[in-house]
Amino acid sequence: QVQLVESGGGLVHTGGSLRLSCTASGTIFNIAHMGWYRQAPGKQRELVATTTVGGSTNYADSVKGRFTISRDIATNTVYLQMNNLKPEDTAVYYCNVLYWQQNYWGQGTQVTVFS
Secondary structure, eight states: OEEEEEEOOEEEETTOOEEEEEEEEESOOOOOEEEEEEEOTTSOOEEEEEEETTOOEEEOGGGTTTEEEEEEGGGTEEEEEEOSOOGGGOEEEEEEEEETTEEEEOOOEEEEEEO
């Protein structure tokens, strides 16, 4: 069983920055994929960024050049550095872990960007 604890959401002005973090705990060995998704009101959950244990990364087109995903393998923590935030980035952000073909989700953290 994998438990995910997220932190780092909040309110920020357009152009500002936030850093999200998510730590996985439990009996864990070598998490293959960690990532972030988001869900805005009235919209479907969408991929933001993912990273693999080998260091490969994948980003949604809408965040490329502004967001950076990184991970600390030793602590099973994944980060999302979000720069130049826009109002359309407002959403609940969810940490995701793929472990032994099972998807695990964090509780979500609200990010609100105001103009």
